[in-house]
Amino acid sequence: MQDGNGLDHLAGERAMAQFDLQAMKVYLAGGQREYEISTKMAQLVANDPVFSKEDRVRLARKDLYKNSLRKAGHAWKTILEKGLSEVEGLKLRHFVDEPTYTDLHWGMFIPAIKGQGTEEQQHKWLPLAYKMAIIGCYAQTELGHGSNVQGLETTATFDPTTDEFIMHSPTVTSTKWWPGGLGKASTHALVYARLITDKKDHGIHAFIAPIRSLEDHTPLPNVTVGDIGVKFGNGGYNTMDNGFLRFDHVRIPRENMLMRLATVTKDGKYVRSNKPRQLGYGAMVFVRQGIVIDASIYLSRAVTIAVRYSAVRRQFGNKDEPGELQVIQYRTQQSRLFPLLATAYAYRAVGFWMKSLYADVMKRLNDNDFSTLPEVHACTAGLKSITTSVTADGIEECRKLCGGHGFLCASGLPELYAAYVPACTYEGDNTILLLQVARFLLKTLSQVSKVRPVGTAAYLGNIKQLSTQNCKVSQGHDWLNTSVLLEAFEARSARQAAAVALRLAKGSGSEAEFQENTPELVESARAHCQLILVSKFIEQLQTGTPEGIRKQLEVLCYTYAFSQLIDNAGDFLATGYVTGNQIALAKEELKHMFDKIRPNAVALVDAFDHTDDYLGSALGRYDGDVYTHLYKGAFKESLNDTVVVDGYEEYLKPVLTQNLWAPHSKL
């Protein structure tokens, strides 16, 4: 989408592109229809002044939050007035581009009711939620426990005499703490609490608790609720009202317990269904799968800014060429930037695959087939973990790649980082999630002689072969073979998993030994996830990629795979599958890939199709007119509202005019 002012400082870069830009835009959007919807919604948001992002980083929290309420309300009004479809509405909210209560309402409250509510409960709650007559949040985490869901303390005690649950927060640590949208906006909370019937604790279950009056939005009796406070960074995640919540013996009807997985009868009998209790974690699985595409989008924004700016920015020169060099010409810049560009493409491809994986598991669950649930859990948890960690670090790397100007909020990067970095923690701390993957790998390996692993773990079925055969690469171009690359990633992952499994198997099986091995378990989980990412990127390329973009995608795929191989060379070498020389050959191939990316770099980021409005960056502007806009931007700074600064009379003038002799001065 070209929305610059006509001057195109990057026109020379764009003229070098060697692929079909339009086809790439459609590919990255996920298809022609998605592309058209995206384009339409991006323009709708960019052209509506209510959605302006101007000044967001300068607003005080109260104003920032109020403005975010205004935008969320306006988005909803726009959706209704224009009769937008669900997909269009989702896209519109995406382009509004600030975390707000509706993310949790649509992203977790509704999916949790769909997944855990009976049909009757869905009929009761979903119509209200769909028309936003109620606003819901997902209240799981407490002050004392987030990762350890089984350790939550809030109680829901059944009282058969009134057919109600009594919701209670027995300790300070049982206070619900963090749920987005809870602090100020929600009328209802999906509360995870310990179910107690007849003095028996049945563990964690989900309850819909009304928390604010639908008349005047005041907290209901015996409910204490508010915002937990200012968070990291300017703007960023501060548009969200992450909240606290305490119940003091608050009564809710028995039907407010979501009863698809377990029921409590009128006379207080607890009945479990034959479905796995882990389905209670379904809303988390749903969001985790969506986070992979989301990571690609965030990373692609940072990379777009850094690539465009690197093509505009010039420093130094050399005797072979006139003038100064664009910093994108420097190998070191390329070696930090191009792998991130390739990663954003990889996550897009894998994100598409994740969607199909999720659709498949949902279909199976509807048919009461739970067989793929453990693999899907491991996959969504692991890829959520890797992609968010890499993206957060990648945004920060892009900031550094933009030198000093990257540190200015005008670059768009500080705010992007502040908004994104909590993704490493929410929806599961990234280390906790990798430990879940490791447990899955150990279980799979322990059963490998009896149960043939399937899906993303299928390679573990070839563990013997992968443990004995070594890499056959003898010249650089031998690496240009996806089977060779895949085998390297499979062998490294299988060997790392087998090594730690063997060490544990030789031990006593104690928890202490398990703990001692957790760093290696996390490394082996990471290796497994990197294999999934590489293999799914390759697989996506091999299934019907249009001719006009296939070559570029292949280059990006090799760039991604080689950079992963090199960044993790220690692991590959330690498993003994590859030699130092083979790693050195891969490094040379990676440099050849950089040469192929270089003339296409600007077009490859144009293909992400981010509008200037969405990027919100003077450095990443489509037209490359960086300096004019940085300079103009300085005049919007509130300190420059007056020529002589407020505070001069009280604080600067006395310093300048006291004329006191500083006794310690040597002058």
Ligand SMILES: CCCCCCCC/C=C\CCCCCC(=O)SCCNC(=O)CCNC(=O)[C@H](O)C(C)(C)COP(=O)(O)OP(=O)(O)OC[C@H]1O[C@@H](n2cnc3c(N)ncnc32)[C@H](O)[C@@H]1OP(=O)(O)O
């Ligand atoms: C399209 C969507 C939009 C996407 C875009 C995103 C935009 C952002 C949107 C919203 C903003 C942010 C929202 C943030 C919201 C939150 O943060 S909500 C709170 C999230 N909290 C967590 O993630 C807590 C992390 N902890 C856990 O998940 C679990 O407690 C645990 C997995 C660490 C441990 O669970 P526990 O019950 O104690 O289990 P174990 O005994 O260890 O394991 C029991 C078995 O269950 C398996 N399992 C665990 N989780 C799942 C699951 N989700 N699905 C299936 N199976 C699961 C586990 O592997 C064990 O299996 P085995 O017995 O076979 O070993």
Ligand SMILES: Cc1cc2nc3c(=O)[nH]c(=O)nc-3n(C[C@H](O)[C@H](O)[C@H](O)COP(=O)(O)OP(=O)(O)OC[C@H]3O[C@@H](n4cnc5c(N)ncnc54)[C@H](O)[C@@H]3O)c2cc1C
């Ligand atoms: C911006 C934001 C939004 C959020 N939104 C919501 C929401 O809407 N709803 C909601 O319910 N929650 C929400 N949360 C809470 C979030 O899900 C939790 O913070 C997250 O799951 C991590 O849990 P924790 O805070 O208990 O971390 P902890 O588990 O206390 O982690 C602290 C450290 O201990 C380590 N650690 C903990 N246990 C182990 C172990 N067994 N082995 C090794 N290391 C361990 C972790 O790796 C981490 O380094 C949100 C959080 C944030 C930051």
